[in-house]
Amino acid sequence: MNTRYEQALNCQQPDRVPFLPAIYEHKAWFVGKTPSDVCRDPKLLTAALLAEYERVKPDALTIGVDIYNVEAEAVGCKVTYYEEGNNSVPSIGHEGAILQGSDDVTSLRLPDPRMDGRMPLLIEAAKAMVKILGKEIPLRGAVSGPFSLAAHLAGPQKLFLLTMMQPGIVKELLGFAAEVIKLYGNAFIEAGCGVVMFDSFASSDLLPPEMYRELVLPPTRGIVDHFHQKGARNIPLIIGGNTTSLLEAYLGTGANNILCDVKADPQEFLKRCSAMKKAFRRNLDSALFLESSPADIKNRVMRSLEESNSYPGYILGTGVLAYGTPLTHIAAVREAIDEYERAPAAGQ
């Protein structure tokens, strides 16, 4: 399979810019269920992914709903789910963090993806999707990045303070997190999927870039190398926020598709990524999809595509789309991409 998305990842000019909207909890809406329903039922999750594929026609699918919770829950954190039609996204509050009252990383146990938490049901959905759509579209299992997983295990506030006060514990915790992520990612790879790693808690809006380089980069690079060795060719790493100041370390992770989020500088990404022949996904603001008309969205897409300078590794994406985001608003992006490609000035 050499899809449009994979061509972009290899910086080979695809027939048009690939579109990867960030649809996680929103996929539940396509089947008339809540995120809490879909994330706990492999059949519903498979149905939601199929509905997403049919209605949105993205250039790759992400297997995951509450993408930051799965590994943490399998290690022992408590996820809050919502019942009775409440469409909030399941999450782990600081009281649900397994290390909230302790710093003892050695007390943590590595999970078994075949039996712990919801890992088995996500893998089951991945296998079902590989069977149905594996030859048509790239499928990526969502895994946490090490800092985000550590933030869920310790509680974010505690982890951020530990980075200043006890960096040794943070290194130990990140090492543990990396092993958990490798195990979970292996299970996706064995199921026939790729992986996509999310680590927005390590954003340079929150964590100093030098701290990222010292603490987070080594385990992240280790995870990416590990997945490559396991046969995954493409490893996207998604870090939200303004990561312009993090760009060098971000590229140093070895991921071949990074995120240029709404607040980041696309020209800097274009310059650095093209020099290293790495793909990047430029995000449209998810608020745009709630506040604006399809015509306004199309105008914004056109501006983004013009900024791309026809870079072959350019992918268009969105911030996380809210549950219930109108389909017409998402479709407007695809329409704009098609119109742009048809326009005489495209590619010049």
Add this chain to the structure above:
Amino acid sequence: MKELQDLALYLEQGQAQKVIALTEQLLAASISPQRILNDGLIAGMAAVGEKMRNGDMYLPEVLQSAGAMQASLKILKPHLAREGAQSRGRVLMGTVKGDMHDIGKNLVGIMLQGAGFEIVDLGVNIPPEKFVEAIKTHQPSIVALSAMLTTTMLNMKSTIDSVHLAGLSSNVKIIIGGAPVNQGYADQIGADGYARDAVLAVDKVKQLLGISA
């Protein structure tokens, strides 16, 4: 006064032990607790806010400074009460329904407390009806809503709508904050104000209540 400048600097550097020691030293030297608060702690946190806005300080350092401020406030509070310092108003705060993030909200709470406001913190994942009920119970001057996700910022609007529907909007001013929101969103959903960070949240609350200093 040099000691107050030192206090502000230690706070900016997040040196909690030095902040505690100097707070006690200044009180022992009969420096007014209000002056320690204004010229030491609030001045220090204002510098923190400025540095964060400029990208010279990040969350771990800000949390350390906030922790130092909290420790100093704990010492100052009984002295402020004895001095007869009046509350500048009551602020009801919470993270909206479906959102469990609380770091930003907690920082705003600490800063507002430091600025002399009484805080009623409802916590995280607070549905609109609970805000409405709490407004009736606590009768705050300000309601501060926090959201960290693009998916939950929508619940700020439903909270504001509920406050309007309950006929309480003339009694309170509502401000919003959090990573995905901005002034435009605040205007769009009918919030009375928006603040980018905890220091600016204090300024916004003062402005909305007509407090000049």
